[in-house]
Amino acid sequence: MKRLDGKVAVVTGASMGMGKAIALALASEGANLAIVARREGPLGEAAEEMRALGVQVLSCTADIADSDSVDAMVESVLERYGRLDILVNNAGVNMPNRTLADITPQDWKTTVDVNLTGAFLCTRAVLPTMRSLGQGTIANVSSGSGRRASIPAGVAYSASKAALSSFNESINLAERKNGVRACLIIPGEVNTPHVMKRLYPPSSEARAIMLQPEDVAAAVLFVVTMPQRATVEELVLMPTVRRNRDDDAKAALGQR
Numbered sequence: 001m002k003r004l005d006g007k008v009a010v011v012t013g014a015s016m017g018m019g020k021a022i023a024l025a026l027a028s029e030g031a032n033l034a035i036v037a038r039r040e041g042p043l044g045e046a047a048e049e050m051r052a053l054g055v056q057v058l059s060c061t062a063d064i065a066d067s068d069s070v071d072a073m074v075e076s077v078l079e080r081y082g083r084l085d086i087l088v089n090n091a092g093v094n095m096p097n098r099t100l101a102d103i104t105p106q107d108w109k110t111t112v113d114v115n116l117t118g119a120f121l122c123t124r125a126v127l128p129t130m131r132s133l134g135q136g137t138i139a140n141v142s143s144g145s146g147r148r149a150s151i152p153a154g155v156a157y158s159a160s161k162a163a164l165s166s167f168n169e170s171i172n173l174a175e176r177k178n179g180v181r182a183c184l185i186i187p188g189e190v191n192t193p194h195v196m197k198r199l200y201p202p203s204s205e206a207r208a209i210m211l212q213p214e215d216v217a218a219a220v221l222f223v224v225t226m227p228q229r230a231t232v233e234e235l236v237l238m239p240t241v242r243r244n245r246d247d248d249a250k251a252a253l254g255q256r
C-alpha cells in the first residue's frame with residue numbers, strides 16, 4: 001500500500017522542471033495524476049514517464065491564466081476520476097525584461113496573470129470538490145523572492161510571489177473548517193529550464209549548487225502526506241551553499 005493510493009493530484013506546469021519532478025514523486029506514492037501545461041508535446045512526453053510508474057495520467061493542455069480553460073481542465077479531471085484530492089499550483093513564468101525600468105505593462109500583466117491569478121483560478125475550480133469530500137491539500141509554489149523582493153527575479157515576479165503568500169493564508173483562513181489545507185512552498189534557486197531564461201543564464205557550476213527539482217518534489221511529498229489533521233502552512237527550502245547574486249543584480253540594472 002502506497003501513501004497516496006486512491007488519491008488524485010492535479011499538478012500545473014508539470015511538463016518540465018519542478019512540476020514534472022513533483023508529479024513523478026506523487027506518482028511514485030500511487031497518486032493518479034492530471035498534469036497541466038500549455039504545450040502538448042512536452043506534456044505528452046512527461047505523461048509517458050509518469051505512466052511508467054503504474055499510475056493513471058490525464059494530460060490537460062490548458063492556460064492557467066484563462067478561467068474558461070481552467071474550468072474545462074478541472075471538469076475533465078472530475079469526468080475522468082470522479083474526485084480530486086491534491087492541487088499543486090506550480091506553473092509560473094518570468095519575463096526577460098523584468099526591472100522596474102524595463103518591464104512593460106503587458107509583461108507585468110502576464111507575470112501576475114500566471115503566477116497569482118492562475119493559482120486563484122485553479123484553486124477556485126477545485127474547491128467545491130474538496131469541500132464536498134471534506135478534505136484536500138493545496139500546495140502553492142512561491143519563491144525566495146516572494147519573501148524579499150529580488151532585483152534578478154524582477155519586480156512583477158517578486159510582487160506576484162509575495163501576493164501568493166497572502167492568497168495561501170486566505171485559503172487556510174477560509175477553508176480549514178472544510179478540511180482543506182494549503183501550504184506555501186518557498187524554494188530558493190532551483191536548477192530548471194526556468195533559470196536559463198534569464199538575461200544572464202547561470203553557469204553549469206552555479207546550477208550544480210542550486211536545489212534540484214527532486215528536492216522540491218520531496219518537500220511537496222512531505223506536505224501532502226502529513227496526516228490530514230496537520231497543516232504545514234509554509235515550507236522554506238534553500239540551497240545549502242548560497243550564491244552571491246550581486247553580479248546578477250548589477251547585470252539586471254545594466255551596471256555590469
Ligand SMILES: NC(=O)c1ccc[n+]([C@@H]2O[C@H](COP(=O)([O-])OP(=O)(O)OC[C@H]3O[C@@H](n4cnc5c(N)ncnc54)[C@H](OP(=O)(O)O)[C@@H]3O)[C@@H](O)[C@H]2O)c1
Pocket residue numbers: 012013014015016017018019036037038039040042062063064065090091092093114118141142143144187188189190191192193194195
Ligand atoms: N527555478 C527556480 O529557480 C525557481 C525558484 C523558486 C520558485 N520557482 C517557481 O517554481 C515554479 C516552477 O518553476 P520551474 O523552474 O520548474 O519552471 P519551468 O521549468 O519554466 O516550467 C514551467 C512550467 O509551467 C508551465 N506553464 C507556464 N505558463 C503556463 C500557463 N500559463 N498555463 C499552464 N502552464 C504553464 C510550462 O509549460 P508550458 O510552457 O508548455 O505552458 C512548464 O511546464 C514556478 O512557479 C516558479 O516561479 C522557480
